Amino acid sequence: MAIKLYDLAGANPELRFSPFCWRIRMALAHKGLAVETTPWRFTDKPAIAATGQGLVPVIEDGATVVHDSWAIATYLEDTYPDRPSLFGGPGGRAMARFIGAWADSTVHLGVARCVVKDIWEVLDPKDQPYFRESREKRFGMSLEAFVANREATVKDFRASLGPLRFTLGKQPYLGGEAPNYADYIVFGAFMWARNVSDFPLLEADDPVHAWRGRLLAAFDGLAGRSLGYEV
């Protein structure tokens, strides 16, 4: 039976742009596990009330319900140990936490400064007030002001990817010769942008752009075929 994933969607239910849900989409594909996604909106809190919190991703695997992308990834690793490993051993599992912390802070902030207004644009109208209010409170300014200097801040964002770029100069993926959950963590941030905005986050000759392209093509183009922009 396929695993069920509650997956953040826009006004168009085919539009899936949550960076944390994309981590799990890629992780499920990596494990070769079938998935059925259910479009979910920020304000659909009752649908996931069983988790005791109000955010996706949430999975249902038979009778087991798991929320939080890290908890889901480690659940999948532990529950399906005979499938390809998401972490490549205990060291990778521990270090992926650091890579997640770097992505959640450095990468997500830089992406948000470029595309958060574009996210608001594609949301279901019932989600727009919630999103605007919660993000404007977090950022201390309007969504419009937060992205107003994106032509300049994108340069800082690209510079902030230095450790990723250096690593990709040594090996094709953060996971080594093949991608693993470390890659999906960071890649999720790029899917967040790709599926809501045509703003070019990366320059075409950036090794990070090539890495992103390889992950867009992975698993028969799972991510690359999703509704979004060609950037």
Next chain:
Amino acid sequence: MAIKLYDLAGANPELRFSPFCWRIRMALAHKGLAVETTPWRFTDKPAIAATGQGLVPVIEDGATVVHDSWAIATYLEDTYPDRPSLFGGPGGRAMARFIGAWADSTVHLGVARCVVKDIWEVLDPKDQPYFRESREKRFGMSLEAFVANREATVKDFRASLGPLRFTLGKQPYLGGEAPNYADYIVFGAFMWARNVSDFPLLEADDPVHAWRGRLLAAFDGLAGRSLGYEV
């Protein structure tokens, strides 16, 4: 036979402060391998000419000579596979490269902005002109100017450690329940500062400070007993 390590030293040959050599000191201890260190100065290029380059760490393991801290760490892992693993599997080995890239850029820059003048102070006089000239060229300013605002830049440095601090809120080490090479990579930067300067890089209540303390105490206090400052 003990492995020989060429280890950067100050005017006082007991003073060892290279962040890259400290990575290897800790890695050798982790593997339980005996080491004999040879104090080496920046200008002692002939002593390591066999490596075809001019930087330490360099190890001699019998007839095998290896330079570059990453190459040495992977050599030790591959040559002594039955000893405790430095990476915890292939995933950790791949991801440690990213953590190294983050440390070499973010962490090292922040530390240098606080202590690079202190490094110059403790060098052997024969090394001082080389060090000043090469670093002032790299930084585009005098050593004095580079550290002039350290009371302010140390706050940026502490903020830049966010991903490390977050991870240490989830697990005791970057390597998980026990330290591994990911920890030694980052810890080396703190030894670089500790052994040349009494400038307080970390606040006493910072979880990073507690982590650093655990690593100073590791391996019977290998790092904590080394000549340096109690900060």
